[in-house]
Amino acid sequence: MAQQVSGRQPRYKRILLKLSGEALMGSEDFGIDPKVLDRMALEVGQLVGIGVQVGVVIGGGNLFRGAALSAAGMDRVTGDHMGMLATVMNALAMRDALERSNIPALVMSAISMVGVTDHYDRRKAMRHLKTGEVVIFAAGTGNPFFTTDSAACLRGIEIDADVVLKATKVDGVYTADPFKDPHAEKFDRLTYDEVLDRKLGVMDLTAICLCRDHNMPLRVFNMNKPGALLNVVVGGAEGTLVEESKE
Numbered sequence: 001m002a003q004q005v006s007g008r009q010p011r012y013k014r015i016l017l018k019l020s021g022e023a024l025m026g027s028e029d030f031g032i033d034p035k036v037l038d039r040m041a042l043e044v045g046q047l048v049g050i051g052v053q054v055g056v057v058i059g060g061g062n063l064f065r066g067a068a069l070s071a072a073g074m075d076r077v078t079g080d081h082m083g084m085l086a087t088v089m090n091a092l093a094m095r096d097a098l099e100r101s102n103i104p105a106l107v108m109s110a111i112s113m114v115g116v117t118d119h120y121d122r123r124k125a126m127r128h129l130k131t132g133e134v135v136i137f138a139a140g141t142g143n144p145f146f147t148t149d150s151a152a153c154l155r156g157i158e159i160d161a162d163v164v165l166k167a168t169k170v171d172g173v174y175t176a177d178p179f180k181d182p183h184a185e186k187f188d189r190l191t192y193d194e195v196l197d198r199k200l201g202v203m204d205l206t207a208i209c210l211c212r213d214h215n216m217p218l219r220v221f222n223m224n225k226p227g228a229l230l231n232v233v234v235g236g237a238e239g240t241l242v243e244e245s246k247e
């Protein structure tokens with residue numbers, strides 16, 4: 001039975017949470033800041049505590065991105081394989097942080113890693129989610145030329161999540177990248193087509209198209225703001241909501 005938070009019921013029964021790999025670095029230049037990892041684990045644990053089923057996809061931008069490795073001369077597919085393996089490392093670190101906080105979790109990888117993670121299996125993932133375990137989907141889609149944003153939307157649709165929550169370094173979708181344009185303005189709500197037509201770069205277009213085609217609501221919010229995740233889940237107005245209609 002879901003408990004209440006400050007008198008408010010969770011708005012969602014099952015979510016797919018996309019955690020930014022880059023934001024896991026905290027103030028470092030590379031890798032994982034244990035403080036950020038542990039805080040995110042505790043915030044995920046709060047959701048489990050109020051009865052929300054949580055699937056997680058973590059990016060790999062704190063370690064490797066295929067496009068950057070390719071720009072430096074590496075074969076793109078090899079670079080993407082390295083990027084996907086980076087997401088597995090982040091997923092293992094998150095599972096460890098969750099388990100240290102007594103939050104049951106397992107990692108399912110789209111690339112087979114016998115003895116290290118389970119292999120991705122949708123039906124098995126659904127069973128674990130229903131028991132309150134956090135299921136961390138690692139290695140993206142398992143295919144090169146995709147991103148973990150697309151993987152998050154794909155897994156969110158597959159597990160029949162109520163929403164995809166993209167926790168990232170910015171507090172929503174802006175008219176332009178707010179790190180590059182100080183005059184960029186934030187949207188509270190957008191339709192999928194508005195994101196696509198305006199080419200708003202907060203997520204890749206494949207991910208947005210997937211959400212649009214399967215009517216999967218998407219919320220972008222700031223992972224560095226303590227409490228923002230819980231606030232989103234109890235229906236708070238954090239970040240930007242992307243959905244079919246603004247009505």
Ligand SMILES: Nc1ncnc2c1ncn2[C@@H]1O[C@H](COP(=O)(O)OP(=O)(O)OP(=O)(O)O)[C@@H](O)[C@H]1O
Binds near residue numbers: 058059202
């Ligand atoms: N219109 C926009 N509104 C908001 N952010 C934008 C926009 N255009 C580009 N961005 C950039 O998109 C970034 C988020 O997407 P990105 O995929 O780079 O990061 P991530 O998902 O946080 O990282 P990772 O790939 O490591 O998981 C923001 O940090 C911001 O700089």
Ligand SMILES: O=c1ccn([C@@H]2O[C@H](COP(=O)(O)O)[C@@H](O)[C@H]2O)c(=O)[nH]1
Binds near residue numbers: 061
């Ligand atoms: O389905 C996927 C997902 C990811 N990759 C590669 O991994 C890195 C890291 O993911 P981010 O989404 O950038 O955090 C990505 O740059 C790709 O190289 C992939 O190939 N397929």
